Amino acid sequence: MSEQQDTDLHRRRFLGQAAAAAGLTIAPGVMLYQVSARPADQAVTSQVRWGMLIDTSKCETGCNDCVSACKTENGWGTTETKSSPRQQAQWIRKVKLTDKQTGHVQSLPLMCQHCETPPCVDVCPTGASMKREDGIVLVDKHICIGCRYCMMACPYKARSFIHEELHDQKPYMPRGIGTVESCTLCVHRVDKDGTPACVEACNAEGHKAMYFGDLNDPNSEISRRLKQYGGEQIRADLGLNTGVRYQGL
Amino acid sequence: MVFLPRYLSKLVALLGVSLVLALPLTSLAGDLLPSIPKGKGEQCVEPTEIMRRNHMEFLLHQRDDTVHRGIRTTQHSLKECIECHNAPAQDGKVARVGTADHFCNSCHTVAAVNVDCFECHADKPENAQYRHALKGKTE
Numbered sequence: 564m565s566e567q568q569d570t571d572l573h574r575r576r577f578l579g580q581a582a583a584a585a586g587l588t589i590a591p592g593v594m595l596y597q598v599s600a601r602p603a604d605q606a607v608t609s610q611v612r613w614g615m616l617i618d619t620s621k622c623e624t625g626c627n628d629c630v631s632a633c634k635t636e637n638g639w640g641t642t643e644t645k646s647s648p649r650q651q652a653q654w655i656r657k658v659k660l661t662d663k664q665t666g667h668v669q670s671l672p673l674m675c676q677h678c679e680t681p682p683c684v685d686v687c688p689t690g691a692s693m694k695r696e697d698g699i700v701l702v703d704k705h706i707c708i709g710c711r712y713c714m715m716a717c718p719y720k721a722r723s724f725i726h727e728e729l730h731d732q733k734p735y736m737p738r739g740i741g742t743v744e745s746c747t748l749c750v751h752r753v754d755k756d757g758t759p760a761c762v763e764a765c766n767a768e769g770h771k772a773m774y775f776g777d778l779n780d781p782n783s784e785i786s787r788r789l790k791q792y793g794g795e796q797i798r799a800d801l802g803l804n805t806g807v808r809y810q811g812l
Numbered sequence: 813m814v815f816l817p818r819y820l821s822k823l824v825a826l827l828g829v830s831l832v833l834a835l836p837l838t839s840l841a842g843d844l845l846p847s848i849p850k851g852k853g854e855q856c857v858e859p860t861e862i863m864r865r866n867h868m869e870f871l872l873h874q875r876d877d878t879v880h881r882g883i884r885t886t887q888h889s890l891k892e893c894i895e896c897h898n899a900p901a902q903d904g905k906v907a908r909v910g911t912a913d914h915f916c917n918s919c920h921t922v923a924a925v926n927v928d929c930f931e932c933h934a935d936k937p938e939n940a941q942y943r944h945a946l947k948g949k950t951e
Contacts, residue, residue, distance in 0.1 A: 606881035695882060703879045704932055732934045734891050739932030754884050 600756055612679075612698040613748055613806060614778040615762065616785045616794055617671060620811040621772035624670040629773065630655050632764030633674075636749065638733045645727045652723040652738075654746045655761060660812075669812070672761065672773075675700055675721040675746035676797065677806030683713035683722065692743075698778075698806050699750055704742040713743055718798050721745045748775075748806075778806065846918040849907070851897040857887050867893075871929075890929060895937045909935035 601607070634640035639652040655674035661667070677700045683692045684700065691707035694700045702713075702722075714722045722745040729739055735751040738744050749759035757763075758775045765773040776785035788794075794808030856863050858870070870888035877883040886892045897915040900906045907913035909930040912921060916935075920927050 601882075603884045603886075606877075606883055693880065695880065697882070701879065705875055705879070728931070732932065734894065734934040734938045737932035737934070742932070750882070754882050 601754075603754075607695050607697040607754075609696045609698075610779060612778045613753060614677070614698070614776065614785055615748070615759070615807045616774040616776075616788055616810065617807065618772045618774075618810045619669050619671045621770055622670050622672065623770065624659060624668055626670070626768075626770065627657060628764045628768050628770065629672050629761035630657060632760040633746070636733075636760035637736045637738075637747075638731075639723075639738065639744075642729050642731070643725070643727060650724070650726045652725065652744065654721075654723070654744070671809060671812075673719060673721070673797070674761075674807070675717075675748075676719055676803070677746075677748060679804035679806070681803070682716040682718065682801075686712040686716040688712065695750075699748045699753070700745075701747055701750065702743050702745065704737065704739065704744070707742040709741040709743065711743060717745075718801060718803075846922045847912075848918055849897065849913065849915050851915070852899050853896060856896075857892075890933055894934065895939070898936055900936075906936040 633655045637654060639654055643651045655672055658671055658673045660669040660671070677694075677698055679698065681692070681694055681700050684694055687693075688710060689706045689708055691703045691705075692700075692713045693703060709724065711724055714720075714724060722743050724743050725738060725740050727740060732738055736747070749757065749761075752759060762773040762775040765771065774785045774788060776783040778786060778789075780786055781790075788810075789808060792810055794810050795812045796803070796805045796808060797812075858866075871890055871893075874885075874888040874890070877885075878889070898907055907915070907917075909917055909927075912918055914935065916927055916929070
């Protein structure tokens with residue numbers, strides 16, 4: 564038993580040293596895990612279009628893991644203490660769909676659908692509501708005047724308005740009184756080659772109902788799945804070409 | 813009475829007046845001038861003179877680059893300013909933006925320039941141990 568342990572320990576140490584040596588030989592100061600697709604000083608391009616795929620057959624009624632992960636990551640939900648429930652922020656919410664004829668119940672997360680032609684951008688009088696080159700729809704809170712036209716224009720009710728003074732925001736996710744906000748597709752994570760917090764939480768809990776990736780890359784998992792199984796848009800009749808797609812609706 | 817030439821008597825009077833005026837000023841100067849807390853590290857991302865005059869330009873430029881174009885260099889990012897300049901003290905206490913101890917507030921109160929940044933942005937660092945590289949333009 565102890566011999567086995569010794570062997571294991573020896574092997575582990577050897578592997579650790581080998582890994583360190585490999586990391587050093589590639590380039591001094593550069594480790595394998597830091598390799599990034601886009602350097603921090605380069606702008607996003609339209610070669611990439613970020614999207615999300617939600618498999619509603621795997622999304623369970625009552626499960627709220629994606630919503631709580633978003634709250635923790637971006638710091639909303641618990642901070643608006645003075646706002647009424649109707650005023651409080653909702654970047655992502657769980658929606659229950661019931662077929663009245665058959666009684667079949669489905670549950671799915673609904674958030675900003677990151678449209679290719681976003682109505683919120685069309686109506687914004689200041690240019691604060693905007694779409695990045697890589698398809699992520701954001702609010703530039705520096706120039707948002709809080710008119711809330713975008714909230715009325717959005718067919719998904721994806722945006723919220725902050726009614727009260729906030730403190731202790733996350734340094735990577737500024738949010739404050741008098742501005743509109745919504746799902747950013749965790750842009751701070753995406754810019755560092757990460758995945759949105761909701762997708763990460765869904766996978767970590769083993770539900771595997773959410774996929775994130777590049778819709779323009781035919782070899783990405785999300786594109787392959789969409790090609791094979793198809794994916795529906797909510798309110799496809801509006802022709803918005805949403806970045807968030809659903810399966811099994 | 814000692815006779816003094818006119819110009820000399822004027823000079824003496826002027827000296828007396830300036831002495832009376834200067835005394836309270838020197839004692840007040842310490843209270844009037846901002847006490848800027850020392851940041852982490854040896855020097856800032858730009859020379860002090862440039863930073864004093866142009867930090868708002870850097871921040872304005874950086875904010876547009878970051879929000880609209882996804883450029884996340886750390887050299888002129890407000891988050892990085894906060895990380896170094898509002899580091900927690902030995903006892904773990906961090907200055908909040910409403911108080912004179914905050915490095916932005918200490919100057920801006922004296923200059924009577926209101927800063928809106930912290931209505932949305934965090935006024936204290938998330939990671940107290942963090943210090944970013946001065947020379948690297950990217951992380």
